[in-house]
Amino acid sequence: MTKDGKQGTLRDRPGFVAVSSGRKFSGEHARQLDFLTPYLKLILCTTGLHDLTFFSVEGTGAGPKVVAEATRKIDQALQAHFVSLCLGSECNLLPSL
Numbered sequence: 001m002t003k004d005g006k007q008g009t010l011r012d013r014p015g016f017v018a019v020s021s022g023r024k025f026s027g028e029h030a031r032q033l034d035f036l037t038p039y040l041k042l043i044l045c046t047t048g049l050h051d052l053t054f055f056s057v058e059g060t061g062a063g064p065k066v067v068a069e070a071t072r073k074i075d076q077a078l079q080a081h082f083v084s085l086c087l088g089s090e091c092n093l094l095p096s097l
Contacts, residue, residue: 008048014085015044015052022061053081 025034057074059066
């Protein structure tokens with residue numbers, strides 16, 4: 001505890017959180033509110049981690065077609081995110097396809 005309040009003991013660094021849900025919890029067809037993301041952000045911030053990126057696969061309980069589409073979308077999001085981290089520098093975060 002400091003004079004400014006509770007301080008996390010971890011050094012802030014990029015954190016990546018993967019979330020999977022059987023139903024939709026975001027967008028116009030959401031079946032319920034997303035309680036997990038704000039909760040995890042709060043908990044991880046208390047440890048000192050603030051630079052967080054969440055990747056979600058939603059609707060996995062809706063059948064193989066929905067799962068295939070969700071997998072395609074998350075693959076694209078992951079590729080775009082990690083490639084953007086490497087722009088302007090030599091980086092081997094992703095396997096070559």
